Amino acid sequence: MRGVAKQFGKTVALDNFDLTIPEGSLVTLLGPSGCGKTTALRIIAGLLKADRGKTFFDSTDISNTPAADRDIGMVFQAYSLFPNMSARQNIEFGLRVRKESRTEISRKTDEVLEIIGLTQHDEKFPHQLSGGQQQRVALARAIVIRPRVLLLDEPLSALDAQVRDQLRDEIRRVQREFGITTLFVTHDQEEALTISDQVGVMDRGNLMQIGPPETVYSKPANPTVARFIGITNEIPVRIAGSRAHLLGGEFAIAPNSDYSRDAQSGVALVRPEEVKLSKPGANEGDAHIASITFLGPTSTLEVITKQGLRIKVSLLSKEAASFAINEKVNIGVSSQTLLITVGI
Template sequence: MTTATVLADGAPLAPGTTSGSATVEFRSLRRAFGATTALDGLDLTVRPGELLALLGPSGCGKTTALRILAGFEQHDSGEVLVDGQDITAIPAHKRDAGMVFQSYSLFPHLTALDNVAFGLRMRGTGKAERRRRAHELLELVGLPHRAEHYPHQMSGGQQQRIALARALALQPRVLLLDEPLSALDAKVRLQLREEIRRLQQELGITTLFVTHDQEEALSMADRVAVLRAGKLEQCATPSELYGRPATAFVAEFVGTMSRIPCTRTSDGVEVLGRRHAVDGEVPADGELQVLVRPENVLLSPDEAGPALVVTASFLGAVTRLTVRLDDGTEVKADLPTEAAAALPAGSRAGLTLPERPVLVDRRAA
């Protein structure tokens, strides 16, 4: 994980503290690279001390937004504010932010201790003080025993921790993380995302975390901002984002969704013979479908039912069934494994949805 520490001038603080949490605002931010628009009027506010995840598919503008905030890219129009101050004219090394990149490249000729202390040395901190503070940061990330080891003597996860400690060495007010866990295996990734969250909460530092991994975003963030084609689709808490997505794109990007045909009624839509109220608006034209999560699909054994069980995937306490309706529509349903045993592949089932408002979209092309 390459780490660039961008800092503000001023007296150093004690290790384990920050210079205060900042409010970050993107206002009507635009950035284009030739004919490609990376950011198309992004409006987003990051609250003091929160961890906000920027989530979206490749090319949606999330890393561009991060790099503009760090000062590594210039925006074409709009504003970037930190505590109400437009920072456009402030150079990267004075923006008081620490950035941790996707690919790590610690200085191979420096020990872990010296890598962490590097920014302090560039700042002119005395040798004894910077070593003391670097030791404390290594304690903070759980690697005091690796102080004299070189990068090639450490695992990828350990190098990630060293890079994070280096980003925190100058107590930045904003921490920027650009997919810092993507190069690690699943078990180490899980451990480190918990560690990053713990440190962020302990330090109270405003943090932006870029990821394309929805599980990472939902498990770590206070709020998640979903971007699409340079625009903000929705920014909400993980539970709200999952349970009440504002758009069909958010619904299908965050978690698993099935689409089931429906028809308009005077007060909502009709799905599988039942009427449902609609959460949001009903598109004015076109064929309609409701979007439903697997845990909200209710199945029961029924020889005359409209659903044919196609496959069953064992997931532990839950088994995910895929069923096919008579019109060919496939729907996923999560059932307790014990209940799913009564619905083997080839059997038929009744299918209903809970009596609650549904999200409706035009039929996918």
């Protein structure tokens, strides 16, 4: 997509939007409701027409190509299965429309049924299948035609947590197995970070940052991205020139910070895993532990400073085991630089 714009009345859904999806990769657009991610997907699908800009498949401009001629597979949040057709018939539908031979239809359908683990349920109708099974059928129907591009519009949001995790892993496995270029749209950070080759974070019709999940999380382009991806502590800081002071330490200010250069105070965005705790020894400690939440290999601790500031801390559970609720602790930050923004 190049320079794509779309407006609904006075609401700007996309503003000079650019997006490149490398062939064979899975790219996720992540952002809050109304940020424009589904609008972008629907323009690629041909279900919406952009006000300005162009959409390409490789070097071919498909901006005016009808949706039916774009060679796209699509999976929606609603399963959108034909209720009067069995699972097998739903999957076969696209192949029949393409007038493939009976032998090829049977072969391809059998193959994809085995891949998604529904061979035993192929003659069941949608109302006889669970939500997860119905979404597997929808996925199978989209990929059996070997589309050039697969579009997934929040396909997991209607499922319960356990089924969602299982199907998320299956989508990734199937996408890699078939090598289909895929655009995945979600507002769920964990989904985006887990499933993607690249994550694009959107806000108000703009693509704020796109890159590998590790980069977007650990090196956010700006405070907006940092706040949206993962958990972030917002800790008041004192600013002196190009240095920031908080929790007894002095830090460099990250160049992508967003604050007035003559400001004397601001807010540092600090990940829970960047906060460090230590035993206070002879002194009274900077804070006390208010809660400890066990999450398996890691634990989340909430500490409250003497000033009443609540800070989340992420530790390996074996490290967290050495601390107790109400225990006094010293608190610091392990980072060398801080991302600074304006007040909370």
